[in-house]
Amino acid sequence: MIFVQxxxxxxxxxxxxxxxxxAAMPWILSLVVEQRHWLTMAEYADxxxxxxxxxxxxxxxxxxxxxxxxAGLPGAxxxxxxxxxxxLIIVLFLAYLYGKYRDLSIMKNVLHRLRPVVVALxxxxxxxxxxxxxxxENGGLADIRYVELGLFALALLVLRxxxxxxxxxxxxxAALGTVIYLLVL
Amino acid sequence: xDEKTRSAFFDQPHPYASLFIKMLTISAxxxxxGFVIISMMRRTFAQKLKWLDxxxxxxxxxxxxxxxxxxxxxxxxxxxxxxxxxxxVVVSLTATVIPPLVILSVLAFFYKxxxxxxxxxxxxxxxxxxxxxxxVDVVIDLASNVIKSKDMLNLILMIAAFFALTVFKVSSLAxxxxxxxxxxxxxGGKKE
Numbered sequence: 001m002i003f004v005q006x007x008x009x010x011x012x013x014x015x016x017x018x019x020x021x022x023a024a025m026p027w028i029l030s031l032v033v034e035q036r037h038w039l040t041m042a043e044y045a046d047x048x049x050x051x052x053x054x055x056x057x058x059x060x061x062x063x064x065x066x067x068x069x070x071a072g073l074p075g076a077x078x079x080x081x082x083x084x085x086x087x088l089i090i091v092l093f094l095a096y097l098y099g100k101y102r103d104l105s106i107m108k109n110v111l112h113r114l115r116p117v118v119v120a121l122x123x124x125x126x127x128x129x130x131x132x133x134x135x136x137e138n139g140g141l142a143d144i145r146y147v148e149l150g151l152f153a154l155a156l157l158v159l160r161x162x163x164x165x166x167x168x169x170x171x172x173x174a175a176l177g178t179v180i181y182l183l184v185l
Numbered sequence: 186x187d188e189k190t191r192s193a194f195f196d197q198p199h200p201y202a203s204l205f206i207k208m209l210t211i212s213a214x215x216x217x218x219g220f221v222i223i224s225m226m227r228r229t230f231a232q233k234l235k236w237l238d239x240x241x242x243x244x245x246x247x248x249x250x251x252x253x254x255x256x257x258x259x260x261x262x263x264x265x266x267x268x269x270x271x272x273x274v275v276v277s278l279t280a281t282v283i284p285p286l287v288i289l290s291v292l293a294f295f296y297k298x299x300x301x302x303x304x305x306x307x308x309x310x311x312x313x314x315x316x317x318x319x320x321v322d323v324v325i326d327l328a329s330n331v332i333k334s335k336d337m338l339n340l341i342l343m344i345a346a347f348f349a350l351t352v353f354k355v356s357s358l359a360x361x362x363x364x365x366x367x368x369x370x371x372x373g374g375k376k377e
Contacts, residue, residue, distance in 0.1 A: 018253045018358055050296050053309045055216050056285025057255030064289035076290045080282055087254030091262040092274065094248045099267075102244070110368030115243040116339040117364040119327040120346035121250065121357050125220035126320035133313035148314040155318035159228075160325070166228050167214045170315040177311025182304065 002071055003078050009036060010063045010082035017059060024059040028066075038066055059083050147185070151177050194236050194268055201276050204268065208261060208280035216309070217316040219256020223249070224323040226264055232326075236268050239330060251361055257281065342367065 009031050017024035025048065033044050051061040060080055067079030101107045133152065135143050155173040158164055194200050211225045227242045237245075245267060249259035258281060265277030292299055299305055331343050342364065349355040 014254050016253065017255070024255070046296060046300065049300055050289070050292055053216075053300070053305065054285065054288050054292065055213055056282075056288070057219065057257040059255040060258065060282055060285045061289050064286050065293050068290040068293040073290055076286060076293075080286055084254065084258050084278065084282065087252060087258050088262055088274075088278070090252040091249065091254075091259050092266065094252060095245075095263045095266045098244065098248060106369070110365055111240075111244050111247075113339065113342060113368035114247045114361065114364045115240065116331045116343035117346045117360055118243045118246045118250075119324065119331055120343050120350060121360070122220050122223065122246070122320065122327065123324045123347055124350035124357075125218065126317060126324050127351055129217050129221070129313055129320060130317040133317045148311060151311060151314035152318050152321075155315045156321055159318060159322040163233070165233075166225050166319045166322075167210055170214055170216075170312065170319065173315035173318070174308055174312040177314065178304070178308050181307045181311065 003075070005036070006067055006070060006075055006079050007082040010066075010079045011085055013063075014059060014083040015086040024062065028062050032062075032066055038070055147177060147180050193234065200269065201272065204265070204273060205276050205280045208265075208277045209283060212257070212261075212281045213284035215257070216312050219249075219260065221316050221320060222257040223260050224320045226260060227323055228319075230264065230268065237264070239327065241267060243327070247361055250357055 013024055013027045013031060016027050028047075029044060032038050033041060039047065047062055047065050050065065051058040054061060060083060063079035063083040064076040067075035067077070069075075071078070102111065130152070131139075134145055134148050135141070136145070151173045154176075155169050158169050158172075159166065194204075197203055207229055211222060211229065215222045215225055223242070223246050227239070231237045231239055231242050245260065245263045249256055249263055252259050258278070261277045261281035262274055265273035265275075267273075269276070328343065331339055346360050346364070349360060350357065
């Protein structure tokens with residue numbers, strides 16, 4: 001029964017992908033491509049590219065892509081459900097513990113020490129995207145893209161100084177950058 | 186759930202519809218991974234709407250990062266839960282998976298044209314500059330909170346964790362575990 005196979009495969013992918021969306025990719029390779037043969041290697045490479053080019057978590061993108069190709073929209077829904085089910089169970093359990101114990105003094109201390117580390121996690125993700133945006137993949141300092149530098153500075157200024165929503169800032173800077181690249185340069 | 190969060194959320198005319206639409210927009214326009222989603226959620230739900238505070242956002246990010254699965258999905262679950270309990274989880278998770286579900290089920294058949302389209306490629310390339318700005322904006326606020334708290338150990342932890350992640354490529358899960366252990370040590374942390 002294809003639906004059961006799709007669900008269990010993506011349940012395992014969701015369960016094993018510790019550390020964010022990219023952690024799902026090796027599991028998709030071994031379970032979906034090598035074990036089940038639901039995708040070819042070329043399709044897997046395409047999937048990686050599309051998952052990066054479209055919004056949304058890579059795991060959900062991959063689940064929808066494989067599910068749709070195997071069994072249409074119902075397949076996409078089943079794969080997505082399978083992929084998010086482990087998260088749902090584990091995160092809800094942790095959220096429950098957090099709500100119950102966060103006022104204990106030992107927990108307060110732990111959370112107090114955890115917060116600056118989380119700031120560092122966000123900062124490190126920011127640095128990665130900053131580098132990718134301004135210097136490209138594997139680019140050195142000499143490869144700086146001035147259009148992206150200008151867009152970054154402008155977007156940051158708007159975010160710091162106004163209350164305009166981050167989504168409007170994202171869309172506005174993308175539109176401006178696209179116009180500059182396609183019409184001016 | 187906190188009383189003040191409860192009232193800030195339930196005092197509006199259509200709380201669940203508002204949560205749904207905000208999560209849907211964030212998911213639909215967020216390129217570049219889970220931390221971008223968290224940055225957007227922090228700006229929307231903590232800074233603007235005050236449904237949560239910054240400390241809770243950081244705690245929930247740590248929890249989302251410690252569980253398996255996509256960071257975006259995990260944070261939608263825990264943010265939904267903290268804002269409005271189980272109904273909040275259902276609303277925010279549904280809103281989060283709908284955009285990728287719709288986009289990818291269409292693209293599953295037309296993706297070749299999409300990948301090779303020069304306009305699509307340019308949009309995706311320039312979009313990263315805005316994404317970087319969104320994250321840097323949030324980092325400025327969060328890091329200055331740590332600096333202002335004048336807690337030396339926390340400041341050292343933040344800087345050390347940043348170098349461990351960026352220079353030494355230590356995994357984020359390992360860093361969280363180390364911080365957990367340090368938190369259990371009796372180092373006289375500030376009681377909030």
